[in-house]
Amino acid sequence: MNTNLINDFLRKQNVFAVIGVSSNPAKYGHQVYKDLKEAGYVVYAVNPNIDEVLGDQCYHSLSELPEKPDVVDTVVPPTVTEKTVKECKELGIEKVWMQPGSESEHAIRFCEENNIKVVHDVCVMVKRRE
Secondary structure, three states, rough: OHHHEEEEEEEOEEEEEEEOOOHHHHOOOOOOHHHHHOOOOOOEEEEEOOOEEEEEEEEEEEEHHHOOOEEEEEEEOHHHHHHHHHHHHHHHOOOEEEEEEEEEEEHHHHHHHHEEEEEEEEOOOHHHHO
């Protein structure tokens, strides 16, 4: 994985949206959101099934967010990631970070074919600490 690409994704001024946020602290969706928030990023929670996480509003879709995120981080099953990357293209979002387990060849190829920068097979929480 390209270090410059990862550093570009992790710039402090980037706004993140975490797709698949969970209100359950044991789940990765919760941990990723909390980690980015505590690191000082502007981060939005996105999950169609919950309304709040860690006292923050949880949005039901990317299109509901008050601003366009720079980076969309997926913590969802691969089939949901595939839908998410299509939504990213429609909204003009150019960076997608697929957490391990959320990626699929189809979603990665879609990003590459549509000029969406993609990071996969590495965890944002791990890379942020390197």
